[in-house]
Amino acid sequence: MSSIQSRTRSTRRMASQSTLSASSAATAAAVASSVRITRSKKLASTTSLSNSTSSSVTSASAIQQGQAKRRAALEDLSNVHKIAALGSSSTKGYKKMPAKKMVMADKQQQQPPLDSQQQQQQQQLPLQVQSNGNSITTDISTASLKPQRQQHRSTRSTRSKQSFNVHNSSIPSINTTSTITATATATTTTTTTTNSSSISSSILPLKRRAEDHSSTSSSSSSSTHDNNNNTSNDHNDKTNDRLNINTTTNDANENNNTLRLRYEKELELQKQHDQLLVEQVEQQQQQQLLVETRAAKRARTQPWDDLDAEDIEDPLMVSEYVNDIFDYFYTLERKYMPDPDYMDQQRDLTWETRGVLMDWLVDTHAKLRLLPETLFLAFNIIDRFMTMRVVTLDKIQLVGIAALLIAAKYEEVFPPNTKYFAMLTDENFKEDEILSAERFLLQVLSYELSYPNPLNFLRRISKADNYDVRTRSFGKYFLEVACLDHRQLRYPPSRVAAAAMFLSRRIANAETDDMENLEWTANLEHYSGDVSEAELMPIVRLFVDFLSEREVRHVALFKKYASRRFFKASVVARQWAKENYREVMELSSDEERAATGLGDE
Structure with a gap:
């Protein structure tokens, strides 16, 4: 009985071992076929890379071949996963050999050596694929592949459209390289991923197709929108050109008007300047004639004594220049003479009113103990101002006190403070009013006080x-x-x-x-x-x-x-x-x- 049980156990053990060896062999064959597919894809990607760098025209066909090979690889991987699933179900309960070790062992046994041409092509890969044992690693991380994938997605539709519409369209070599590199890396990584990664990689082509379609439609709509915008911009440019022409014409007219007005003003100023020059020349001629006449009288008879010779050594008497000084005074005094009939234009004033004002100024001048020259200059300022302006009766005292203030500032060494002038008017006018009247009188007289x-x-x-x-x-x-x-x-x-x-x-x-x-x-x-x-x-x-x-x-x-x-x-x-x-x-x-x-x- 025991011998029968032992035989049964040995039979079962042999059956399980045969089943295990069959499943292992099937798994190893599937892995080997996947490795061969990967190697063929790598060679195809290397070939397509060299072709894309040598000629940019065939890049579109290389992309299509890569997509077809990728779909075939996905179908093979799905078959491999099905076989692996059957093997795992038959050998449940036994310790399995890791798939990674099986791939490495099979690769050591069955991987043929590369010739010199394939080695050169492998060295020219932009990803610098390196074989470390039986695993395949790359220098570019997943994070660095993301922007290349996004760039490839955004440019793939436009490049395919340009390759069909234009025979010799130029595609940048950097974008093509990144596209093929991303495809080779994605294919390489799918051989060592789990079932979940294989499913996600199988879904990617569908998403990319949808994105290609959406990008193509968006590019076509954007091109239509750009054409409309270009048409509207052309219309706006024409309108702006017309407005610019009108604006330029208006500016030219304004400039012409400005130049004409400026020229007219310059002519007026030139006429005024010429008139002033003529008047100055006439005054100089009159002065010269007067001096010559007096000199002729002195030279002809000279019945008078030269009293200035007695003061020749006194520098304060300036006897050397005294005749020239008084000749100038004789010419200047007529310039500062007021109009003897200016009271005719005054509505509220009379000559009696003027006499009352002058008498009050004599009293004010005596109280302030000012110089005699200050009083005579104040009288002259009042008469000249009323020659040019009409003064009301309530402002006549303000004109008088402001004229006395101006004369005091002109003649006195220490003129009195303005508050004393305000007090002398019995506070009828404040200091601000007196100062304001002072400024107005000086403006009217053009600050000419050389009386x-x-x-x-x-x-x-x-x-x-x-x-x-x-x-x-x-x-x-x-x-x-x-x-x-x-x-x-x-x-x-x-x-x-x-x-x-x-x-x-x-x-x-x-x-x-x-x-x-x-x-x-x-x-x-x-x-x-x-x-x-x-x-x-x-x-x-x-x-x-x-x-x-x-x-x-x-x-x-x-x-x-x-x-x-x-x-x-x-x-x-x-x-x-x-x-x-x-x-x-x-x-x-x-x-x-x-x-x-x-x-x-």
């Missing part, structure tokens, strides 16, 4: 009178009287100063009865600017007419010169004018009265 002061001419004439203090004090009083009397605006300051000196000598020396002191001598005529006694008499009569009034209208001026400091000049002059009024007026003619307005006051 030849009449006091300079009086001092020049006083040199011929031996600098008599009493006579000069009377002369200062008459100069301020001339500033308040609007009838004397028509005479230049030099002639008014000469008339003031003439009348001062008469009044100051009336008690002595010295006829030598009453005459208008040659020295006085020369140093007054060659003004004769006959030329002075119209102005002298205006002084006498002003001083002989019954009532004193300008109280501040009268009180100022009624002090002993000025030898009571206002009191003495007023008394003399009343006593000698008829004698002085009898010599006047009707023409003179009409011209000077004598008797209007």
